[in-house]
Amino acid sequence: MSVIRLENAPSVIGYAAVVGRREHEGPLSDDFDLHDEKEKFGMDTWEKAESEMQRLALNLALAKAKLTGKELGAIFAGDLMNQCIGSSYAAECSHRPFFGLYGACSTFAEGSVLGSLLVDRGVFSKCAVLASSHFCTAERQFRYPLEYGGQRTPTSQRTATAAGAFILSAQGAGPYVREVLPGTIVDMGITDINNMGAAMAPAAYDTLTKYFEETGKKPEDFDLILTGDLGKEGHGIICDFMKNAGYDMSGVYNDCGLMLYSAATQDMHAGGSGCGCSASVMAGHIMKRFEKGTVRDVLYIATGALMSPASLQQGRSIPGIAHLVRISAERGGE
């Protein structure tokens, strides 16, 4: 496992985030391109709504990049729904080469790693990366029927109703994907589905320490280190782990799951999760901060919990993974 440097650093030339009501009511509201307070996006089922949300995110990102879908060499997409139907129905009208991914909440980073590697190496001149999740599709698939109104434990995270899209290009004015580090599966034996942060934090630790060891960089070299969605539980764990390993991330570290909702006014327990959580924070909020120049060098580490309801019922623990993507305003330099 090693950090892969992208010598031709692909540019993020288009980006868009589409969200539901709670995400629109949260602190990052101004940075999203589109929301639907009914969360159905004109569809008659939640599953169709999630696909539509992902399709809209792609089209908004294409419009911002002043491209038509035809100019995309490939689409990399994934979601949480069984058989990843959110992505396949979203992509079917684009008629572009399609790579379906499953990385749970790490999907947007997994797609960004693959997409930027293939653009960097000249296979595609442009590609799209997409990921989505929807509270209502996830809740009934992974937990309880929505009508049941199940109570959530304090350590549980809320699946974000959100989709994010990146358009990566060999040409462009940045920000640039400079380095990537694909993640390794880490399973520390956590079996509590209501504490995904704890299951995923060791994977984030694994990827982050490898990155710092190999590059010789330190947390303070970055404007922001952003984990996908470890939430409150995982945030505490990763901070402790990193501190014990000699890396003090205080002041530069945040988590997409903690940024998406307001802890003070929105009762979201341990924070947000789902493929759409970090996808919308990255493709909405963080890209806007790059535009404004308030960040210039960001480490994005999206974590995924690779279990299923069936694997947990069978007593298996939760495998975690964390893919790292470094995005910078500058193409070169350190």
Added chain:
Amino acid sequence: MSVIRLENAPSVIGYAAVVGRREHEGPLSDDFDLHDEKEKFGMDTWEKAESEMQRLALNLALAKAKLTGKELGAIFAGDLMNQCIGSSYAAECSHRPFFGLYGACSTFAEGSVLGSLLVDRGVFSKCAVLASSHFCTAERQFRYPLEYGGQRTPTSQRTATAAGAFILSAQGAGPYVREVLPGTIVDMGITDINNMGAAMAPAAYDTLTKYFEETGKKPEDFDLILTGDLGKEGHGIICDFMKNAGYDMSGVYNDCGLMLYSAATQDMHAGGSGCGCSASVMAGHIMKRFEKGTVRDVLYIATGALMSPASLQQGRSIPGIAHLVRISAERGGE
């Protein structure tokens, strides 16, 4: 969409196929590396058995390539189970960078496309591609509880209990991955889950005609054109479609779903399907034929049906996809 030529054509330096009872009893029996007539591979659930089958396929392929897992730059893997747990639990003990894929029955080709592109372009010097399916995990997830003994319609295919693994390397004596053509989603409105061949055939047609048009090649230029698992229904459809488009594939065309079982002695209706079907036929039978020299140039087009039980319940049609991989005994030439 265009054919991508691999100038440094990665070599398939290791390959292995692990199968269940029916596959072991079929006509390709001698070409598989390992079987378990109990189909549990020492595990206590079918889901764990599928993971174990995939893990064994990886280890067998690594042993044949005289490699340890540590030498792999990445693993590309997928399966049919919800949240792709077959692959994540199979890969967790290998501790290598992991890319989870979802391409339904096209997964082995999707992984081969991504893996060979990244080896070709020097990102990884070696990587593994894995895919699996298990009749018992698929049956209860997609259709009926096993104990119910549901009757199958004549057009339905049987999910193969099988796993296949490729080890791709920048160095090696072949066979080589010479060209790839990633597939586009094609949805012709088929809604019959018991006729997946019909849903996937248009995608195979789309990919194959694009390949022949763009390269100027003809079916007879190849020793074998092999679709993933269109089965009997899809086989008939694709032959008709291709003939109408001016491409006569008779004599060089076969389908993994039709090769895996004996139509005469095994009552498998329209044939085999599942990610493991074409994975085991390619990584078992076809690689053995390359060894013996009875094929030297093969077009492998794996098809996938990207729906879910939920999308069909909601009245959606079945999106199909087909990824093409050309494997040749020669690295260069036409």
